[in-house]
Amino acid sequence: MNQIRGALLADAESGSLARLHLDPAVHREAERLLLATDSLPLPTLDALHIALAFSGRASHVLTFDRRMREAAVQAGMNVIDI
Incomplete structure (x- = not known):
């Protein structure tokens, strides 16, 4: 953990x-x-995560969640499945 x-x-x-x-x-x-x-159906916190990614000019989103992945792709983000 340390x-x-x-x-x-x-x-x-x-700065990463x-x-x-x-x-x-x-x-x-x-x-x-x-x-x-x-x-x-997109959970509110997933929508906030994607919106924060946009505000931070993230080029990619990493997620385990199928719904968040589909919403991020629909919004035009690159997604890395983990």
């Missing part, structure tokens, strides 16, 4: 990770995603 924590802290210090904020624009984007995925 090795994982150390790697995470090193990534944060190197960024802290993103849940501002009103992110909430609006999440709402847009929820309304656009009516054929695929």
Whole structure:
């Protein structure tokens, strides 16, 4: 566990990770995603994750979840299945 924590802290210090904020624009984007995925029920937190990825200009999303994957692809994001 300490090795994982150390790697995470090193990534944060190197700038590989960024802290993103849940501002009103992110909430609006999440709402847009929820309304656009009516054929695929998307949990609210998944919509927020995708909206945050957009706000942080992420090029890829990693997920185990099929619904989140499909919603991210539908929104135009590249997805890496893990």
